[in-house]
Amino acid sequence: MNLNRRSTPAPVSAALLLGAALAACGSDPEPLEPCASEGTGPVYAIATSIFGDEGASTYVRLLESLDVQSINLDQASEHAGFATIGAAGGKLFVGDGEAPELRRYTVGAGCGLQEDGRLSFANYGPAVAPLYKNVFVDASTAYMQLEESRRIIWNPEAMQISGTADAPGLPAERDGLTVRAGYDRSTAVRSGNSFQPFYWADNSFYRFSPTSQIAVYSNADDRLVKLIDAPCPGLDMATQDEAGHLYFSNWVFSTAAPVLSDDAPDNCAVRIKAGELALDAGWTRKLSDIVGGRQTVAYRYLENGVGIVAVLHSEDMNITENTEPNAITGGSHWRLWRVNVEAGTGQPVDGLGKFAGGYYAFRIDGRTFLLLPSADYAKTTVYELGVQGVAEPRFETLGWAYQLVKLR
Numbered sequence: 001m002n003l004n005r006r007s008t009p010a011p012v013s014a015a016l017l018l019g020a021a022l023a024a025c026g027s028d029p030e031p032l033e034p035c036a037s038e039g040t041g042p043v044y045a046i047a048t049s050i051f052g053d054e055g056a057s058t059y060v061r062l063l064e065s066l067d068v069q070s071i072n073l074d075q076a077s078e079h080a081g082f083a084t085i086g087a088a089g090g091k092l093f094v095g096d097g098e099a100p101e102l103r104r105y106t107v108g109a110g111c112g113l114q115e116d117g118r119l120s121f122a123n124y125g126p127a128v129a130p131l132y133k134n135v136f137v138d139a140s141t142a143y144m145q146l147e148e149s150r151r152i153i154w155n156p157e158a159m160q161i162s163g164t165a166d167a168p169g170l171p172a173e174r175d176g177l178t179v180r181a182g183y184d185r186s187t188a189v190r191s192g193n194s195f196q197p198f199y200w201a202d203n204s205f206y207r208f209s210p211t212s213q214i215a216v217y218s219n220a221d222d223r224l225v226k227l228i229d230a231p232c233p234g235l236d237m238a239t240q241d242e243a244g245h246l247y248f249s250n251w252v253f254s255t256a257a258p259v260l261s262d263d264a265p266d267n268c269a270v271r272i273k274a275g276e277l278a279l280d281a282g283w284t285r286k287l288s289d290i291v292g293g294r295q296t297v298a299y300r301y302l303e304n305g306v307g308i309v310a311v312l313h314s315e316d317m318n319i320t321e322n323t324e325p326n327a328i329t330g331g332s333h334w335r336l337w338r339v340n341v342e343a344g345t346g347q348p349v350d351g352l353g354k355f356a357g358g359y360y361a362f363r364i365d366g367r368t369f370l371l372l373p374s375a376d377y378a379k380t381t382v383y384e385l386g387v388q389g390v391a392e393p394r395f396e397t398l399g400w401a402y403q404l405v406k407l408r
Contacts, residue, residue, distance in 0.1 A: 042365075043062055043063070044064075044066055044364070044405065045062050045063070045087065045404070046071070046397070046403065047084070047403040048061075048397045048398060048399040049083070049401075050398055055081065056081050056082045056097060057079070058082060058084075059079075060079060060092070060113070061075060061076040062092075062113065062407075063111070066365075066367070068395055069395060071395065081097020082097040083095060084097070084130045084132055085131060085403045085405060086134060086184075087405040087406060087407045088136040089156060090107075090407055091407065092104070092106075092107070093105075094131075095128065095129050097128065098128065099122075099128065100127060100129045101119065102119045104116045104117040104118070104159060107408075118159070119160070119161070121144065121152060124164065125147075129144060131184070132184050134184060135196075136156060137189050137219050139157050140155050140156065141153075141155065141156075141219060142156050143222075145181050146164060148181045149179055149198065150164055150166050150167070151222075152164055153165055153222050165217075165223070167198070167215050167224050167227070169224075170198060171200075176202075177201055177207060178200060178201065180198065180199050182197045182198070182235065182236040182237070185237055186235065186237055188239075189219070190244060190246060190274075191244070191275070193217060193225065193277070195246060196214070196217065197213070197214045197215075197236060198213050198215060199212040199213075199235055199254075200212075201253070204325070206253070207257060208253075208264075209233060209265070210233050211230060211231055212230045212232055212248075214235065214248060214270075216228065216277050226277060228272070228278060232248075232269065232270055232284070233254045233267060234250040234253060234267065235248045235249065235250060235270070237250065237251055237297075237298045237299065237300070239300045239301040239307070242303065245271055245272070245273050245280075247269055249267075249268075249296070249297075249298060249299040250267045250268075250269075250296075252297045252330075253329055254267055255267060255297060255357065256326075256328045257325070258295060259314055259319065259328050260319070260323060260325065260328070266286060266288070267286070267287075267296060268284055268285060269285050269287055269299050269341075270283070287299055290341065290345065290346045291311045294314065295311070295314070297334070297359075298310055298357075299339075299341075302368055306340055308337065308349065308361065309339055310355075310357045311335050311348075312333060312357060313334065316333055317333050329357060330356050330357075331356065332375055333354060334357040334359075335355075336352050336391070349390070349391050351392060352372070355372045356373075359371075360403075364406050369384055369385075370384075371401050373401075373402075377400045379397065379399065380396065380398075380402070381395075382397070382401070382404075
């Protein structure tokens with residue numbers, strides 16, 4: 001499974017699609033009722049993609065609470081293909097899974113979705129416009145990735161495109177490797193600027209340049225302010241602490257080569273301090289030093305100095321010269337750890353088994369939710385990570401759910 005969302009998981013029987021109640025981790029809970037409120041209460045959206053022999057369908061379900069016991073797909077909206085979701089200005093955006101088009105929705109009575117506008121990116125060339133390549137800066141500004149180093153500038157409020165922007169000075173190639181843009185998980189918005197990392201990799205996402213660059217864009221006029229050199233490969237994850245410091249770390253692909261080859265660059269994380277537009281050169285960390293020398297993926301800051309990171313437990317594998325990179329990046333040999341980078345301490349999170357390294361987590365209303373798929377991507381379990389580090393299962397969904405957003 002290619003966890004950068006470019007391939008299709010194993011088929012799931014189409015018989016599971018309709019009339020399925022997605023039971024919680026318990027015995028026969030009552031199905032969740034449609035939303036009762038029509039006004040100002042909180043509303044969340046979760047999307048799950050189910051893959052069958054004839055393609056994919058994505059189901060989007062609105063919720064008034066994340067303390068649910070079950071989800072009924074009969075109450076979800078269905079969208080073609082591997083559709084994606086996002087939220088801005090209290091509205092839901094759905095990226096069509098089969099066309100370069102976005103649809104905007106408002107929340108209607110009973111948590112129904114009412115279409116409120118469409119926007120096509122067809123004139124700019126992409127076959128689809130997935131929202132994992134998009135960053136919502138605010139209710140009226142968004143950037144859709146185009147051809148790795150370019151962006152389409154559009155207005156979610158007016159549903160209009162104003163043009164494109166380049167990243168002048170960013171090399172298209174480096175040491176025979178091609179520039180790659182990090183996805184939405186990699187971009188941070190702070191103090192009027194957007195921070196977007198770029199890295200260089202081969203077509204198999206195995207070989208990586210030992211350095212990355214972080215582009216700083218002005219949200220006021222969409223121009224490139226500067227390019228920041230970073231001495232780490234594959235930077236594709238951004239997170240921010242209470243003080244406004246930004247942290248950038250790697251995604252799962254750059255972990256295979258260091259395991260299989262002695263001359264591959266080591267993964268690390270970098271920091272840009274609050275109020276600054278330069279790398280904190282004295283801070284750069286190898287998170288593997290905290291977790292017994294193991295490879296790490298996707299450092300996410302939580303609170304009070306504590307974050308989480310996926311850790312490869314390669315001691316549980318039989319790694320030989322014939323081991324395929326995908327067995328490392330996509331195999332269920334990873335565990336989630338809580339780490340305190342400043343203190344240099346860490347320990348595995350209780351309540352979780354092993355999983356593939358590319359995990360998805362969301363910090364919503366001061367709570368942390370983890371969405372972990374089964375090995376065949378036929379179902380996803382949603383956990384809440386408690387303040388003491390224990391992961392509690394909340395509910396399950398069919399298919400692959402990696403999208404959870406708050407609308408209001």
